Amino acid sequence: MEMKDYGNGLNPTWCKGCGHFSILRSLQTTASRMNIPREMLAVVSGIGCSGRISGYMNAYSFHSVHGRSLPVAQGIKLANPDLIVVAAGGDGDGFAIGTSHTVHAIRRNMDITYIVMNNQVYGLTKGHVSPVSHQGFKTKTTPMGSVDMPLEPGLLALASGASFYAQGFSAQQEELIELIQNAIEHPGFSLVQVFSPCVTYNKVNTYQWFREHLKSADEVRKADPSDYLGSMQLLKETEGLCTGVIYQNRTKLSYEELHQEVKEKNLATQDLRMTEAVYQQITERFKL
Amino acid sequence: MNKNFTLLIGGIQGEGVVSTGISLMKALSRRGYYTLSERKFSSRIKGGNTHVAITIAKKEEVNSVESCYDMIMAMDQDSIHLNMHQLKPKGILLYDEDIKIDEEWTDGLRSIALPLSAIAKKHGKLFMKNTSVIGCLGKVTGFTYEVLQEMVTEAYGNKGEEVLDQNIAVLKTAFNHASTTISRASFFDSEPAQAKKKMMMIGNEAIAIGAVVAGCRFMAGYPITPASDVMENLALIFPLVGGKTVQTEDEVAAIAMTIGASHAGVRSMTATSGPGMTLMGEGLGLAGMTETPIVVVDAQRAGPSTGMPTKMEQSDLSFLYHGGHGEYAAIILSPSTLQECYEMTVDAFNLADRYQCPVIIMTDLNLSLSAKTIDEISFSEPVIDRGQLASTEILESSYDGGFTRYQLTENGISARAIPGTKGGQHQVTGLEHNELGRPSDHPENRKAMMDKRMKKTDPLKEREGIILEGKASGSTLFLTFGSLYGTLKEAWMRTGKNVDLARIGRIKPLPVKQLETLMDQYEKIIVVECNYHGQLANIINQETGQPQKVKSITRYDGKGFSIEEMMEIMDRWCQEWK
Numbered sequence: 001m002e003m004k005d006y007g008n009g010l011n012p013t014w015c016k017g018c019g020h021f022s023i024l025r026s027l028q029t030t031a032s033r034m035n036i037p038r039e040m041l042a043v044v045s046g047i048g049c050s051g052r053i054s055g056y057m058n059a060y061s062f063h064s065v066h067g068r069s070l071p072v073a074q075g076i077k078l079a080n081p082d083l084i085v086v087a088a089g090g091d092g093d094g095f096a097i098g099t100s101h102t103v104h105a106i107r108r109n110m111d112i113t114y115i116v117m118n119n120q121v122y123g124l125t126k127g128h129v130s131p132v133s134h135q136g137f138k139t140k141t142t143p144m145g146s147v148d149m150p151l152e153p154g155l156l157a158l159a160s161g162a163s164f165y166a167q168g169f170s171a172q173q174e175e176l177i178e179l180i181q182n183a184i185e186h187p188g189f190s191l192v193q194v195f196s197p198c199v200t201y202n203k204v205n206t207y208q209w210f211r212e213h214l215k216s217a218d219e220v221r222k223a224d225p226s227d228y229l230g231s232m233q234l235l236k237e238t239e240g241l242c243t244g245v246i247y248q249n250r251t252k253l254s255y256e257e258l259h260q261e262v263k264e265k266n267l268a269t270q271d272l273r274m275t276e277a278v279y280q281q282i283t284e285r286f287k288l
Numbered sequence: 289m290n291k292n293f294t295l296l297i298g299g300i301q302g303e304g305v306v307s308t309g310i311s312l313m314k315a316l317s318r319r320g321y322y323t324l325s326e327r328k329f330s331s332r333i334k335g336g337n338t339h340v341a342i343t344i345a346k347k348e349e350v351n352s353v354e355s356c357y358d359m360i361m362a363m364d365q366d367s368i369h370l371n372m373h374q375l376k377p378k379g380i381l382l383y384d385e386d387i388k389i390d391e392e393w394t395d396g397l398r399s400i401a402l403p404l405s406a407i408a409k410k411h412g413k414l415f416m417k418n419t420s421v422i423g424c425l426g427k428v429t430g431f432t433y434e435v436l437q438e439m440v441t442e443a444y445g446n447k448g449e450e451v452l453d454q455n456i457a458v459l460k461t462a463f464n465h466a467s468t469t470i471s472r473a474s475f476f477d478s479e480p481a482q483a484k485k486k487m488m489m490i491g492n493e494a495i496a497i498g499a500v501v502a503g504c505r506f507m508a509g510y511p512i513t514p515a516s517d518v519m520e521n522l523a524l525i526f527p528l529v530g531g532k533t534v535q536t537e538d539e540v541a542a543i544a545m546t547i548g549a550s551h552a553g554v555r556s557m558t559a560t561s562g563p564g565m566t567l568m569g570e571g572l573g574l575a576g577m578t579e580t581p582i583v584v585v586d587a588q589r590a591g592p593s594t595g596m597p598t599k600m601e602q603s604d605l606s607f608l609y610h611g612g613h614g615e616y617a618a619i620i621l622s623p624s625t626l627q628e629c630y631e632m633t634v635d636a637f638n639l640a641d642r643y644q645c646p647v648i649i650m651t652d653l654n655l656s657l658s659a660k661t662i663d664e665i666s667f668s669e670p671v672i673d674r675g676q677l678a679s680t681e682i683l684e685s686s687y688d689g690g691f692t693r694y695q696l697t698e699n700g701i702s703a704r705a706i707p708g709t710k711g712g713q714h715q716v717t718g719l720e721h722n723e724l725g726r727p728s729d730h731p732e733n734r735k736a737m738m739d740k741r742m743k744k745t746d747p748l749k750e751r752e753g754i755i756l757e758g759k760a761s762g763s764t765l766f767l768t769f770g771s772l773y774g775t776l777k778e779a780w781m782r783t784g785k786n787v788d789l790a791r792i793g794r795i796k797p798l799p800v801k802q803l804e805t806l807m808d809q810y811e812k813i814i815v816v817e818c819n820y821h822g823q824l825a826n827i828i829n830q831e832t833g834q835p836q837k838v839k840s841i842t843r844y845d846g847k848g849f850s851i852e853e854m855m856e857i858m859d860r861w862c863q864e865w866k
Contacts, residue, residue, distance in 0.1 A: 008689045008715075009689070010726065037710075038713050039707070039708055039709060039710045039711070039712065039713055040707075040708060042552070042707050044548070047718075054715065054717075055715050055717065055726065055727065058688070058689050058713055059713055060707035060708075060712075060713055060714070060716075061713075061714075061715045061716065062548070062551060062578075062715075062716045062717075063715065063716065063717035063718060063719065063727075064544065064547075064574060064718060065544075065570055065571075065573075065574050065718050068540065068541070068544040068570075068571075068574075070541075071508075071536065071540070071541040071542075071544030071545040071548065072544045072545070072547055072548035072551075073548060074534075074545055074548060075506070075508065075544065075545035075546060075547060075548020075549035075550070075551070075552065075556070076548040076549065076551060076552040076707065077548075077552075078506060078532055078534065078545070078548075078549055079506060079548070079549040079550075079551075079552035079553055079554040079556070080552045080553060080554075080707060080708055082708065083552065083707055083708060100537050100538065100541075101537065101541055103537075104536070104537040104541070259532075261527065261530065261532070262532060265530040267505045267506055267530070267531065267532060267549070267553075267554040268552050268553035268554045268706065268707075268708065269553070269708075270505065270530055272503030272505070272555070272672050273503075273669070273672070274500075274501055274503070274529075274669065274670070276667045276669075278528065278529060279501065279667040280667070281528055282497060282500055282525045282528055282529070283487065283497060283665070285524075286487040286488060286489045286493065286497075287485070287486075287487055287664065288314060288317045288318045288485075288486045288487065288488055288661070
């Protein structure tokens with residue numbers, strides 16, 4: 001399949017120059033390179049500009065509600081482990097309304113990929129502060145500048161026990177494609193946080209700003225991505241402003257590996273007919 | 289001769305009060321008795337008193353636990369002074385001799401002090417007091433020592449030799465002591481006829497069994513009283529059939545995961561109570577909008593907010609019926625008995641798939657948690673109707689990405705394509721969408737899609753949903769739901785069935801046609817429910833527009849109605865309409 005075969009011909013509603021275009025193209029290109037059958041790809045998204053991404057894929061796509069892409073995605077994966085499940089959403093989805101789901105999805109370590117399309121602002125509501133906006137960031141709800149400390153997604157992910165954490169940049173598409181492919185191939189929960197500039201409501205964290213501030217993780221790091229403390233240190237030293245695979249733990253068992261029954265039995269396709277023998281077995285405890 | 293015998297066992301939480309009650313109920317049921325228990329946990333009382341009342345009968349299933357006791361077995365002081373006034377005049381109080389007794393309490397009553405703690409301490413440990421209780425109650429209820437020893441072995445056999453030996457020593461001493469001090473209660477002089485095979489379970493367990501039989505293979509939930517047993521039981525049963533439970537981070541995730549799993553093709557459910565139901569409002573709307581079949585159990589308790597987590601109420605109904613923000617089709621089933629908990633759960637999954645909408649099974653604390661002996665629910669192969677699924681021909685004939693998941697059809701139902709099915713790729717969204725599932729807010733499309741979704745369940749309005757008992761006398765019909773049905777039924781039988789009795793099993797869509805017939809037939813319909821507003825009565829009035837026909841009787845003190853109170857109400861209404 002070509003990259004275009006993973007699109008549905010709709011024109012995204014995003015502003016011209018929005019970083020999200022590149023993420024959509026990267027996801028489609030990755031699917032094409034990995035030759036994922038379209039019917040085996042499930043893309044689940046949240047709400048906001050980012051949430052629209054699922055609606056531009058030729059796949060089984062599910063545009064859920066704000067912050068809930070991960071629970072929906074996990075339900076899909078649990079029902080049918082043969083599907084390749086990708087969740088996507090914005091920084092509000094992942095680090096405000098859905099933070100708890102992010103942390104617990106990381107903790108469960110199911111074999112799904114989560115792409116956070118981070119533009120550090122609420123764009124679809126027309127410009128409101130986000131949990132990862134820098135202090136001093138002025139928006140309609142923070143006219144004097146944001147006072148709250150921004151969350152640090154990388155530290156949060158690693159502290160929660162992430163087995164795969166990467167960061168990409170919309171303007172570095174080739175790297176992003178590789179990161180998404182690595183993430184999908186990782187046998188557990190993989191989080192790819194993408195710096196994806198909002199050209200309309202974020203005049204601070206622009207493409208130019210990121211070009212000036214982002215470093216390559218591989219160039220800066222002193223240790224291998226499997227080194228937990230080294231990865232933490234990398235995030236601290238760069239103030240989170242680096243791209244590449246930040247951390248990968250290949251030894252941590254995934255949910256599917258820990259729950260063999262999930263792998264062995266596809267819940268979605270199994271025969272539901274019940275025999276009397278099984279009925280007697282399940283009601284045995286209640287008989288007198 | 290009394291028709292039944294009611295025993296109350298009380299003590300401090302953690303003393304094994306409930307498990308003692310359950311053990312005794314099981315053993316009695318094996319002898320052919322029918323039992324029904326009601327747990328009363330009282331969080332106000334210092335020391336955490338808990339008690340369980342058990343009504344025991346010989347001939348048929350017990351409808352309701354009696355409010356007057358033939359016997360009280362008190363392991364602590366609170367159990368005595370909280371319940372003494374409910375002891376029948378000829379009833380007996382058995383109590384641990386370590387409890388300080390105010391003579392005023394027991395004046396004129398038959399009371400016997402038993403060395404429950406002393407025996408436990410002497411032959412084992414103090415916490416084995418509940419085994420002393422089993423020894424004494426076993427004697428009173430006519431068990432042979434051998435049967436009791438089997439019971440204790442069953443309970444402690446896996447706790448190590450020392451623990452088992454000590455418990456058996458405690459049991460033996462208590463049984464022998466009781467043999468010299470208490471006589472067998474006369475109710476147990478003759479044994480019941482052992483005609484039918486029996487089971488014992490609680491409502492939540494009946495729901496779990498029903499779900500598995502219906503082909504449910506996925507459950508996501510968050511623990512909450514009184515719904516947790518649904519997940520606990522499925523966690524035990526699923527490994528036998530290949531299913532999965534997940535304890536999520538909250539109820540929001542639980543329902544979202546349920547939706548995801550169902551979307552991907554597996555029959556899925558979640559279970560919660562009021563506070564969790566509030567959080568699930570979001571998911572109900574998403575399931576409604578995306579037409580994803582899900583089954584949600586709401587085991588109601590007293591609200592709002594944390595309310596009274598261990599008390600009975602039926603006050604979620606309005607919220608469930610009106611269903612949060614926006615409008616969507618949904619189905620609400622309301623079982624009143626354990627058998628209905630089972631049958632309606634099987635039904636719920638078929639309805640969810642057929643109408644592609646959320647189906648709520650609404651229970652209440654007493655129905656969810658009360659253990660009951662029932663005649664065995666025998667196996668019959670269930671009908672599994674997965675509803676409309678897109679055929680390969682349709683999928684192959686639609687152009688790439690052109691599968692119309694939300695096709696406008698006459699009955700509003702359109703075929704689903706399950707992820708993994710070739711050619712069925714489509715978009716699902718909580719936004720208003722067109723036939724392809726793509727976002728669209730065009731007025732014409734919006735109206736067509738709203739009409740499509742809302743009309744799906746219309747045929748159910750025509751279908752009956754109320755079960756009637758009585759002579760169709762034409763004067764007064766008492767209508768109720770949930771665990772109240774048992775109390776009403778008992779009162780109804782005792783007052784001579786001068787009124788008619790009904791329980792409603794499907795509240796949404798309300799069986800409007802059947803209700804209108806009933807309103808023509810009866811002078812008054814008296815709706816009995818446990819909430820402040822008379823929520824069911826209000827819904828009936830709203831849908832049928834004959835408020836002069838409907839009278840509402842409510843209670844919202846967390847206690848529910850007693851059989852006696854219900855008898856009085858029925859008698860009063862009989863007089864009024866003579």
